[in-house]
Amino acid sequence: MQVAYDYEYQLAVADYWQGRPTMEPNVWVPSLPLQMTVAVPASNTDLVVSSGGQQELKLAVMEESTEYQHERSNPMEDFEKAARAFEDDLQKMQTKMHLFPPSMKGEELSKYSEPKVVSIGPYHHGKGEAIPQMESTKYAAACHFINESGRSVEEVYGAVFAVADEARRCYDADKLRLLSDNDFKPMMFYDGCFLLQYMLFMCRDNNDEDHPIADLPWVVVDKLMKLMPKPGLDMETFVGRVKQCLQTRRHLKFDPPILDESYKPPHLLGLLRFYIVGSTDSSTTDDGSGQGLSDNAKKVSLSVSVIELAEMGIRLTADKTTAEINKMRVTRGWFTGKLFLPPVSLDDANARFLVNMAAFELCITPDFGEVDDTMSTVCAYLCLLGMVTDNDTDVQELRKKHILQGGGLTNEDALELFTGLEKHLRPGNCYYNTIVAIENYRSDRRLWIKLYRFGYRNQTAIIAVLTTIAGIAGFLGTLKSFQ
Template identity: 40%
Template sequence: METAAVWGPREFQLANLTMEPAVWAPGLPVAIFGGCLQTSVPSSGGGQLVEHAAATQNDPIEKPAQEFEVGLEMKIQNPIHVFEKAAHEFDADIDMMKVKMHRYPSNIGALGEWHTVPMVVAIGPYHHDREHLKQAEKVKHVAAYHCIRDSGHSVQETYDAVVSVAHDARSLYDKDVVAGIGDDDFLPMMFYDACFLVQYMLSCTPTGSEEMDPSLRSFLDSNDRDIVHDVMLLENQLPWRVVETVMRFRPVPLEEFFTCLKRCLQDRKVREKEPFVLDDSYQPPHLLGLLRFYIVGRSNTKRPPKPETESISFSVSAIELAEIGITLAANKTTELIHMGVKKKGPIFAELSLAPLSLDDARASWLVNMAALELCTIPRFEDAEDEESAVCSYLLLLDMFVDREEDVHELRTKHLLQGGGGLTNKEALDFFRSLQGLRLGSCYVRVMEEIENYRVKRRMWIKVHAFVYKNMRTIVMVISAIGALVGIFGTIRSLKVHAH
C-alpha cells in the first residue's frame, strides 16, 4: 500500500503526492514519517568506482615496468603506455564531440557574460553554484512536484528512470567540472533540471499552459525572456536523453513547442502557420542543438560548379555587390539555410538571406548556435551545409557592414527588421565581434556563386559598374541635355511665332 507523504526542499510542504514507502526526496534530507525514520538512498555509483578500480589493477598499462625519472620528482612507469592511454582518451573525446556538453569556445570574441552566463536558472553543473541563481532551485522542486503529480507516476519510478541515464550523462560534461561533484549532488541535479525544462516547454505550448498550475505558470511567464535566454546558452544544457526520460512520464507536445519557437528570430509573425513536422531522424545533443536544427532548416541546394577563374575572393562588400548588379534581399522563408545568389533577369542577380529582428536576446541565441557549430564540427568543408549554417549566416551579415550606414542599408533591404532591438552602432559592434568564426560551407558556396556571376557576365558587369559609379554625372548630363532641349524648343517656338 502506498502512503501519502511529504517531500520537498526542507520546509517545502507538498500535498496529494503518491510516494513509495521510502520517503526520501532526491538530493534532500531524509524525512521522518509515521513516527519512525525511513531512508531510501539513491544509488551513488559506487559500484562503478569499484569496477574501475578493479580494472585499473588488471590493466597491463599499469603493470610494473622500467622506471625513469622526469625532472627531479616525477616518476612514471613504461612511459609509452601512459602516452598511449592519453591518446585513447583524446580519441574518445573527439568521437563524442557531437554529443558532449561543451564550454563556450575561446575563438569567438569576448562578448560579455550575457552570452555565456544564465540570468535566472542554471541547467547542468557549469553554473550551478552561482549565487544569483539559487532562488530558481526552489522553483525546480515545485516544477518537479507538478511534473510528477501530473504524470500519475511515483517519485521513485521517475527518479530511478533518470538515474539510469544520468550516469552516462556525467561523461558528457567537462571532466574537471564534474570531478568535484559527487553522485549525491549530480543525480538529483539531472532530475530537477530535467523536470524544470519539461515544465518550461509545456508552458510555451497552448495545451500545456492551460493545464499548468497558476503559480508555476506565473513564475515562468513573468521570467520568460530571461529563461528562454538561459536555456539557449551553450554552457547551460542538459543531455537530451535525460530530458526525454522525464518526457516519457510527462509528455510535451513538441510540435506545438517548436511551432512557437521556430520563428523566434523574427518579430513579424505569419498568421497562417504551416503545420510543423518533427524529424525523427535527428538525434539532438540537447535543447539548444534541437532548436538550432529546426531554425536552420534543411538544404536542397546543389553546390555550384567551381568558378572558371584562377582566384576567388572570400569577401565582398555591399557596395561591390551593387556595382556588379547584385542586390540584397530578404527571403520569404525564415530558415537560415536558405541563402544564395539567384538570377533576376538577363543582367541582374539577387543575394537573399533570412530576415532577422536583432535584439540582445537573439544576438545571444545566434552566438551560442554558432559556438555549438564550432565545438561539434572540426572541419566545416567536410560537413553538410546545415552543420555550419549559423556561422555562414552571421559572417555574411558581418561582410556587408563596415559603418553604421551599412547597418541602416540592411534595414532598408528588410534583412534587419523591426524598429526596436539593437541600434545601428550596437548591431555593427555585434557583427564586428564575430570575425573569429570559421568560414562555413554555405558562406563559401555564396562566394563561389558571386564569382560565377562575375565570370559569366563580365561585359554586362563592366557596363553596369560604369553606370553605377557615374550615375550622378550621367543624371546631371541627362538633365543638362533635357534643359538644352527645352531651351532650343523655346527658341524654335519663338521663331515660329515671330514668322
Template identity: 40%
Template structure:
C-alpha cells in the same frame, strides 16, 4: 574553487515526500579524497605517484598519469606502464571525438570575447556549469515546486520518474566537462538532473499552454514563468546551460509535452514578421540522430531547409584566388543587389543571376540582444561539433556560422548596415542601432568558414570573372550616377524648352526640378 553552498537536496529520501512535497533539504555532500576513485566514463579519478621509478621515460609516464588522472599502479614493468598510459590517452581522445556531437560543451574560446550575455544564465541554471552562482539561487526553490507539479501531472509515481532520470543520468555524466564533474558527487549529480529536468519540462509545458490558451497550468508556477519569461527564454538557449536530451525525455515519457507546438513557437523567432494565422508545424519523422539537448533541437528546425546543394571541389579550380571580404556597398557597386529570400531560412543564401545584374538573397533578421544570443549560441554549438567532413560535405552543419560570417563580411561600416536595412535583410527599427549591429558583427569575424558561405563567395567570384565588362559598367554608373542624373535632367530641360506646345512641359519640368 570551493563547492557551492546548498542548492539542492543531496540525501533525497523518497519516502519523506508527503503529497508530493519534499521534507527539509540537507546540505550537499561532495566526495572526499578517498572517494575520488569513481570512474567517470573511461576516466578514473586517481593520481598515484610511483617513487620507485626512475629515468626520463618513466618521468614522462608519471607525468601523463598525474596530468590525466587516468592511470593506476602498479604495472609489471616500465615498458608495460608506458604502453598502458599511451593506450589510455589515445582511447580517451578517440572517445571524446566520437562523442563530439553528444557532449555538453563549454562555450568556445574563439568567440568568448562577446561577453557574459552569451554564456551566463540570468534566471536559472540548467546543468552543472553555472549552478553555483548565488544570483540564481531563487530558481533552485522553484525547481522543487516544478518537480512536485511535474510528478502530480505525470503518469508514474515519483519513484518511477526519479529512477528513470537516474538511469539516463548514468550515461549523461561523461558528457559534461570532467574538471567540473570531479567536484560533484554521483548522488548530487542525480538530484541535479532530476530537478533541472522537471523544471525544464514544466517550462516547456507552460509555454505550450500559453500558445494553446490552456488555463490548466499551476497558477503560482505559471506566474513565475511569466514574470521571468525573458530571462528563462534567454537561459534555455545557452550552450553552457543544457541537459542531455535523453534525461529530458526520461521525464517527458511520464509527463508528455507537445513538442510540435513548443518548437513551432521558436522556428520563426529570428524576425519580427509573424503569420497571424496559425500554421501547421511537424517534427521530422526520419531524423536519424536524436538531438544532444534542447538547443540542438531548436537549431535543427531553425536551420532545416529544402535546399540540397552539393559541394563540388573541382569548382575551386576555376579561380586563382578567392576573396573572403566583401561589403554591402561593394556588392552594390558591381551590380549585386541584396534581397530577402522567400523561405526566411538561414541556409537559403546565394546569387541569382539576371541579364544585367544579380541578386544576393539572404534570410531576414530582426536583430536585438535576445536574437543575437540565440544565433551566437547556435553558432557556438556548430563550432564545437564541426569536423573536416562537416566543412567539406554537410551544408547544414555550419549553417548559422555561414549566415553570421557572411553578414559580418557585408557589414564593414555603418553605411553597409544601412544598406542591409534598406533592402530588408535587417528588419525593423527596434532592437540594435547601426553602431551596435556593426560592433556585434565585427566580433564574429573569427567564425569558421562554413560550406554555405564559401559557396556563396564562389558565386560572387564567378559573377566578377564572367561579367567583367558588366561589373565595370556598374562601377562607373555607381560612382557617377549623380552627375549622370544631372546631365540627363539638363538635356531633358533643354529639349522641352524647344517644344513649347507640349502640354506636359510644365509638369515635366516641375518633376525634374527645374
C-alpha cells in the same frame, strides 16, 4: 557530514511523501536534506602501537627490485593509448555538453556566452544576479510537473536517478570534479522538470518568452517526457513556436515542421538548431553556378564588402519564402543579381541563441570541410552578416531590406556582434559556396560589371547631366512652340 544545498524554497512535495513506503537507500527525496557518510580512503600506511603505548603511523613501503626500478614502458604503447583516448573523445563529440569554445571568448561576445534569466545544468549554476532568484521557480516547476504527470515523487526522481551517470559523462569531467553526485542528481531533477514545463508553456498559443540556453543532456529530458501522460508534449508545435521567435513578420497560418525520427539530439539547443537550419536540399544559386568555380574565374576573394556587392549590381535581399537559415543563395537577373539572406529578429534573446548555435557547431565539428554543409550553416550565416556590415549605415541598410527585423539590439550593438563574430568563427562550406557564387557572377559578367560600376560610382554626375539635358530639351521644346 551534511551536504549543503539550497532548500530555502522547498518543493511542495511533502504531501507526496507522507504515507509513502520507504524508498531504496540510494534514492534521494527532493524535499529532505541529504546525509552522506564519507569513507576513509585507503592508504599505504598502517596504524601501530609502540611499546610505550603511543600510537604511531608506520609507512609500509613496498620493496622494489632493481629490475623493476629500471623497467621502462614502451613509448609506442603510450602514444597508442593517447591516440585511442583522443579518438574516443571525437566519437563522443556529438553528444557532449560542450563549454563555450575559447576561440569565441572575445569581450564583445562574453555577454552572450552565459545565461541571462535562468541557468540549466552545472556549467552556469548560480552565476549572474538574476539566476539565484529563478531557483525557486524550478522548485515550483518540479511540483507542477509531478502533479501533471500523475506520478509519485519517488518515480520521477528515480527515473532521473537511473540516467544520471550517463548524463554526467556528457559533461567535462574537470569542470564537475568538485560537484558530487549528491548535488548533481538533484540539479538534473530540478532542471529537467523546469525544462519540460518551459517546453509545455511554449506549446500554449504563441508565447514569445526568452528561450533558455538548455545545457542539459537530452537523455534526462527524454526520460522525463516518457513519464508525461498521453498525448504528452507536442514536439512539432514546440519546435515551430521557438522557430517563430526568430521572426517578427510571420505567416498567419502556423505550419510546424515535420520531425525527423532518425535524429537523436544531444540536448535542446542541438534539437532546435537542427530544425532552424533546415534541410540539405538547397543550393547557393538558382542556376547551379555556386556548385563549382567558373572557368572564367582567375582568383577568389574570401570576403566581399558591401560596396563591392553594390558595384557589381548584387543587391542584398530578405528571403520572404522561408526562414530556414541554410537558404542563403545568389541569383541572377538580366542586369543585376541578388544575395538572399534569411531574415532574423535580432533582440537580445535571439542574439544569444544564434551565438550559442554557432558555438555548438564549432564544438562538434573540428573540420567543416569533412561534414555536411548544414553543420556550418549558422556560422556561415553570421559570417555573411559580418561581411556585409562595416559600419552603422550598413546595419541600417539591413533593416531597410528587412533582413534584420524588429527592435532589440541597437545598430551599434548589432555591428559589434557581427564584426566580433566574423573574427572568431570558422566560415565552413555554406559560406564558401556563397562566396564562390559571387565570384562566378563577377567572372561571367566582367564587361557588364565594368559598365555598371562606372554608372554606380558616377550616378550623381550622370543624374545631373541627364537632368540638364532634359531641362535643355524642355526649354528648346518650349522655344519651338513660341516660334
